[in-house]
Amino acid sequence: MQIAYLFVCLLECSRTRPAEGAVEDGKVEEKKRNHPGSFVDDSPCQDKKCFELTLAQRGRSQAPLGSHIWERMKPTEMTQDGGGVPVGKRLRFQRPYASVPQFTNSPTMIVMVGLPARGKTYISKKLTRYLNWIGVTTKVFNVGQYRRDATRAYNSFEFFKPDNAEAMKIRKACAIAALKDVWEYFTSEQGQVVVFDATNTTPQRRELILSFAKENSYKVFFVESICDDPEIIAENIKQVKLSSPDYIDCDKDEAVADFLKRIECYKLTYVALDDNKDRNLSYIKIFNVGSRYLVNHVQDHIQSRIVYYLMNIHVTPRSIYLCRHGESELNLVGRIGGDSGLSARGAKFASALQTYVRKQSISELKVWTSHMKRTIQTAEALGVAYEQWKALNEIDAGVCEEMSYEEIQENYPEEFALRDQDKYRYRYPKGESYEDLVQRLEPVIMELERQENVLVICHQAVMRCLLAYFLDKSAVELPYLKCPLHTVLKLTPVAYGCKVESVFLNIEAVNTHRDKPENVDVDREPEEALETVPAHI
């Protein structure tokens, strides 16, 4: 009986449908109450009922209609009703905000605080990248940039002396100009979070920002970076200051000397956030690159997530290796999804990967795979311990699982077109969207941030999502990132971004990348739809 159970397990448990959101998942913004994404069947009358349901909601809906609601309809049958709502024979609603979480109601300003070379810009850019990736529209406003635009040429640290009245005027004007742009971003561009990147080292400056926020009903969360380790500061200066536009014509030693004097200028007036006086403010103080944190008065979900993220990132040098499983049997015949084993060439890749990893001589490398056969088989060839993550499973193509693109075009031509119209948000019937994928990959990203050297053996759509996080790619670019088989991407954090090295391990494989075709209309010809399908058996 035990043997039978095991045998069945091997047969049945290998193909597992990914959990809809492994650890972290999200929710649809409450105002955009819409029609559910998963269907029992695809019959039109079913859709009509749901459509009617949503129409009824519309009457009470608080959601602004228009560009947010993406509707599928045949162009010829579109007419407008009095409320500017296109009416007519609609096929189905797609929820554009399928699993985007509602993190916060009011816009939030994250305000950096700290002396120069304390990692404020590093944190600002990283945090912004993370928030955008999880679907919270975020933008950085770097006041130093405004200053460079206002003063044209940087002379010396004297500009930053507290008794330089002329310069103080300019610096204040820059801060105010930046705040004005913040307002613009929140108002016209519907941004949700702004990161205000400047030293903000005096209570007066912080008070200015707090008043501005209060006037406009923005929430404020301070992030203060405190560091007195001279080695860390020296490393910062080397990594990001020497190449700054300010020091473009200086030699290294001059630049370092000038910058250190600049820091001294700020020290004279620096008042850190005070445990007592600022007890009603919301903030996190980061000490010495994360060995210690002080968190005060977290107000809401987004602030809680920001704190969690900031507490998990580090600056220890390391590399992240991303690659797909070796070529699989289904890859060969041009079919998507499924849970097939490696092809002969795929197995060869696994060996080549083992050689590559050994040669790289990586200190304490962790290896992660999904729960699917093809990644596990690839990892097995490495001969080292590996962890399986269900969250790394390939995107679930629902009713299209194991189909070739030709078959999808034949059986679901509309779905195929709709997917090409918005590949990021499109959810396969009974399946997932890239947007869903990002939600379920968030804990993977969080753990990748905590870890040091990691090799992630995953799948095409999954790798695109992870890559988009590291390389700050938008939702439009993400589903079309090139992640070919048998190629390892080595990502190494450097300065404010990520260095990418692409290593093709020299084992031939099919191409599985399908570019966006020119014609994405639902009534396009099959040839137009299949124009960009890569070759297969």
Added chain:
Amino acid sequence: MTNCPTLIVTVGLPARGKTYISKKLTRYLNWIGVPTKEFNVGQYRRECVKIYKSFEFFSPDNEEGLKIRRHCAMAALNDVRQYLSVEGGQVAVFDATNTTRERRGAIVKFAEQNGFKVFFVESVCEDPDVIAQNIVQVKLGSPDYIHCDTQEAIEDFMKRIKCYESSYQPLDEVLDRDMPYIKIMDVGRRYLVNRVQDHIQSRIVYYLMNIHITPRSIYLSRHGESDLNIKGRIGGDSALSARGKEYGTCLRKYIQEQNIKDLKVWTSQMKRTIQTAECLGVPYEQWKSLNEIDAGVCEEMMYEEIQEHYPLEFALRDQDKYRYRYPKGESYEDLVQRLEPVIMELERQENVLVICHQAVMRCLLAYFLDKTAVELPYLKCPLHTVLKLTPLAYGCKVESIYLGVDAVNTHRERPENVSVQRSTEAALKTVPAHF
């Protein structure tokens, strides 16, 4: 998740919420699958000193008392060692005041000797209202004060706190700079987090920073009866039946009568929960993670059909309903993973009504009522019944409110015979009636 076992050590004066935090944290870790156990030194003391006389036992110059207390701490640590090294536990929560540097030093040494990681959780609070509230909620009902009247008990307890105050050495920013810890100040208004070492400590910190003690209630309910429910079919995405819609209306009335302040309403992204929420006439949020368990190849089947087409699977599921994963579907274990962010957000929120599904509700309920993985898949969550959960003392008060609208029963008990060779009748014995 963890390589070596972790010892979480609470620190703080009496009535600072250490036991509350210990129990809650233990419940959370067990729910997400990390075997955790708490060891309350006060419990050991009660077993040792059968009858509690007065606060004088805790006086710093009571030699006899000190000896007993030290002995109890040692006994508890021994049991910790047993649990972590022998019984396969991953986290132990050592719940005691641990207010002196000396005591903490001894614990750290003990942990080093046994290869355990240590993480301190200190609770600091000077708000007399909060302390008074603590005493009323959990101390008055303690075995120590079972024969005292309220006034006496409070007075004695306050004097007990005084005994600890003189020798209390809080975790120090400088002296303890190499120690991993979180200091919770003023019931979560402020936190000081130092040297988090690994993933589990990071998760613990995140959890502790999201919980609160503001009084509130969580309402759990399933969607109204659906068309597939009536037919005895599982899963799918069907609409409400007529009785289901009636339930929606009754739910609306119930909510209005309850007069709940700032109630948030959450649903899944499936028709039946959304339709139910629509009846309430208030804004609601849809969570994909609240979707029902995916039954994979068995979606929309009746139990009779599952027995007919997948008798082996059906039996395996009965053998280990928590871990069993439907082919191309999910297991309860997977469900718990995907519901973790829902639980985290529920902890942050105040009054919430969650309209979900049978398996999902079982998982959420198991978290609040500290049910094991064995009990979880068999928790009774009938249709048309609201469960009102109100945190109380160290646990949760449950009120079950049936809203008076008939519905099919969808609860299938574990049959007696779970062998793969059982007969069809044996397999279908516990299937509830349906059309």
